[in-house]
Amino acid sequence: MSAVVTDLVDQVRAGAFGRAATEETISVGFMTRQGVRHDTRGTGYRNHVVSLRVGRAVGSCAVEPGTVDDDLVYDCVGATVDALFDHPVLAVRVAALDAFLMAARPHEQHATDNVTIDPGTSLEKSLLRAGHVVDLLGAERGQRVLVVGVVNSLLHHLRQRGIDYRPCDLRGGTTEWGEPISNDADLTGCDAVLATGMTLGNGSFETLRAAAADAGVPLVMFAQTGSAVLPRLLGAGVTAVCAEPYPFFWLDGGPTVLHRYREAR
Structure with a gap:
């Protein structure tokens, strides 16, 4: 751990x-x-x-x-x-x-805000969720974000907002737009990090947290894994969390809820 x-x-x-x-x-x-x-x-x-x-x-x-x-x-x-x-x-x-x-x-009692994802198809819900996650970054057009744990809907929103990104995932491969996915979480030239809670489960979280802290860039987590763990780490290297406990959006076509947390300033 x-x-x-x-x-x-x-x-x-x-x-x-x-x-x-x-x-x-x-x-x-x-x-x-x-x-x-x-x-x-x-x-x-x-x-x-x-x-x-x-x-x-x-x-x-x-x-x-x-x-x-x-x-x-x-x-x-x-x-x-x-x-x-x-x-x-x-x-x-x-x-x-x-x-x-x-x-x-x-979450309902401790999150900064609780956001309902409306009913929809798997793609519609994925895109709605991704928009609420990307909002937490506060990134601006022309900036670059290291995305650890590639979700194409997140990349879609970054592209729409004119935000550059470096996709990184242990599985490698390519994005929906044919871009190579690195397995090296290199922060060089990046203004923020957007990472999956899966980093808690595969043992890579600490390295990522320390690298973001050393670089002085915000670390925003989108978390199905460890959705209640990561909010407790706000101020300890984590800047914001989009927490999504079970059952996840992809299990249900009806409304589901995201719980967003922001570091107190």
Whole structure:
């Protein structure tokens, strides 16, 4: 885990959030597997997500497809959150922390604003969500943004606003517009970073956070993974968060909600 996330776990274990991690148990554990190719888009992708439930809250962590099996997740059911903080699989540790913090600090009560995404097709909802995420950047025409975790709808909005970008993703490949996607999160010449919460689950978050801090550029997170974790890191290298807890926009054609957080100034 990132150093700042490890510090957060220590705070949870010390009772800083008013609940005891030794007394909170996982009631439900499940995997969500999804494949998508939006209408008019030339490429598609898959998502696999580990989710754990504490009370009314569901915490989630995306993983690379095929890397986590059902039994590993099912074995978490009945375990305490505290015990899962020592689990050998990072995704389980992140999902457990996410569920605990969402139960302790519900988004509806703590976000800067709560935005409803109207009903629509998968593409319509993806584009609506992306617009609300890009708004958090505050980037201007002619600036360049490092995008870590490529989502074509985010790139669409950056292009519409005349904002340059450097796409980066561990999977590599190309964007919808044929641009090569690097697997090197190089901030050189970038004015801001827009990154997925998946960086929490794949272990790259700390490197990215430190690089953004060293460069003095804002770090904005769009988070299905760790949606309740990342808002607790505002002021510790994170500038803003668009938090989207389970169920995600791509699971439902009806209205869904984003919870946006901004660093206090």
